[in-house]
Amino acid sequence: xxxxxxxxxxxxxxxxxxxxxxxxxxxxxxxxxxxxxxxxxxxxxxxxxxxxxxxxxxxxxxxxxxxxxxxxxxxxxxxxxxxxxxxxxxxxxxxxxxxxxxxxxxxxxxxxxxxxxxxxxxxxxxxxxxxxxxxxxxxxxxxxxxxxxxxxxxxxxxxxxxxxxxxxxxxxxxxxxxxxxxxxxx
Numbered sequence: 001x002x003x004x005x006x007x008x009x010x011x012x013x014x015x016x017x018x019x020x021x022x023x024x025x026x027x028x029x030x031x032x033x034x035x036x037x038x039x040x041x042x043x044x045x046x047x048x049x050x051x052x053x054x055x056x057x058x059x060x061x062x063x064x065x066x067x068x069x070x071x072x073x074x075x076x077x078x079x080x081x082x083x084x085x086x087x088x089x090x091x092x093x094x095x096x097x098x099x100x101x102x103x104x105x106x107x108x109x110x111x112x113x114x115x116x117x118x119x120x121x122x123x124x125x126x127x128x129x130x131x132x133x134x135x136x137x138x139x140x141x142x143x144x145x146x147x148x149x150x151x152x153x154x155x156x157x158x159x160x161x162x163x164x165x166x167x168x169x170x171x172x173x174x175x176x177x178x179x180x181x182x183x184x185x186x
Contacts, residue, residue, distance in 0.1 A: 109166050109173035112152060114140060116175045119157050128157040 071079045081098075114132040121128050122143075132140040132148065142148045144157055147167065155172070156163040162175045 107169060107171055109164075109169070109171035110151075111173070112164065112175050113149065115178050116162050117178050119159075119162075119177075130154060130157045130162055 069079075112132070114134045116130060116132055118131040119128055120131070127143050127145075129141050129143050132142065134140065140148065142154050144154055147153055148164070151167055153165045153167055154162065155165055160177050162177070163172065164175060165172045
């Protein structure tokens with residue numbers, strides 16, 4: 001009985017193979033395309049006065065020289081203004097130099113989005129671990145050198161504070177150990 005089922009399956013698969021081969025290799029059927037005849041009938045040539053190369057325009061373009069205005073086109077900074085000129089300008093006493101540009105604003109590290117509430121040590125090793133709690137009061141445990149929330153690398157865990165680095169900017173910051181309020185005494 002098992003051999004009959006296998007033979008029947010073989011015949012069905014061969015039949016499917018023949019049908020697929022017939023449709024795949026059948027070259028007598030025309031290929032379905034868009035109507036190319038109408039596109040060829042509606043084609044109009046461009047109006048061109050002469051087919052000669054415009055050598056005078058090419059020579060004029062070759063003779064031109066680029067003259068810079070003094071501005072760097074790849075920078076957003078404005079160019080330095082030219083020195084003042086005129087009858088009231090004295091060459092012996094030039095105008096004072098322009099004031100220096102303001103210093104760039106200081107970048108500050110983002111504060112940790114979680115609360116640092118404790119630390120501990122691993123009994124078999126020397127690595128310290130820090131305990132954090134988020135807004136849902138879930139505890140997050142992170143070792144020194146690991147990432148916290150894929151944004152902050154914990155550098156050093158101390159007794160009273162924690163040093164961290166923001167991975168995206170490389171800026172460093174410190175988080176202070178926050179004491180937990182104890183239960184009310186009776």
